[in-house]
Amino acid sequence: DKGSLYQELGEYEGISKLMETFILEIAEDDRIIHHFENVDIDRFHKMLTEHICELSAGPCEYTGKPMPEVHLGMNITRAEFNALVEDLIQAMESEQIPVSAQNRLLAILAAMHKEVIHL
Numbered sequence: 001d002k003g004s005l006y007q008e009l010g011e012y013e014g015i016s017k018l019m020e021t022f023i024l025e026i027a028e029d030d031r032i033i034h035h036f037e038n039v040d041i042d043r044f045h046k047m048l049t050e051h052i053c054e055l056s057a058g059p060c061e062y063t064g065k066p067m068p069e070v071h072l073g074m075n076i077t078r079a080e081f082n083a084l085v086e087d088l089i090q091a092m093e094s095e096q097i098p099v100s101a102q103n104r105l106l107a108i109l110a111a112m113h114k115e116v117i118h119l
């Protein structure tokens with residue numbers, strides 16, 4: 001698949017909607033919701049959207065904190081990481097993101113696991 005991942009995710013508007021659906025999935029996930037109790041959801045949504053926009057080679061610059069710094073002290077387990085990935089897959093299915101694009105995004109995020117797990 002040679003299409004731009006950013007295009008396949010529906011550009012900024014599509015990514016913003018996808019992140020909204022993703023956050024609703026997280027909110028219903030008892031395996032990880034405890035990590036998000038004191039989070040500013042509006043900021044979280046904006047930062048996730050910028051981050052995925054930049055990672056998918058869209059015209060955005062992520063303005064949030066570096067990944068290891070954000071997740072430091074959360075002691076996120078591999079199981080919790082996998083739970084979050086499942087929630088993202090569910091959100092991508094709901095938003096009808098093509099499977100090829102799903103897999104490209106998941107590959108990018110999987111490669112970042114050392115920046116968020118067991119910190």
Ligand code: HEM
Pocket residue numbers: 032035036039040043044047048051063064065070071076080081082084109110112113116
């Ligand atoms: C590759 C995987 C992940 C990526 C790319 C990612 C990305 C991000 C981004 C971009 C932010 C916003 C940072 C900011 O506000 O400056 C964030 C915040 C956060 N992430 Fe992750 N994350 C990942 C995995 C996880 C996992 C597995 C958990 C927990 C199960 C988690 C929990 C959180 C929490 C609780 C915040 C909010 C921190 C705060 O506002 O104080 N993240 N993440």
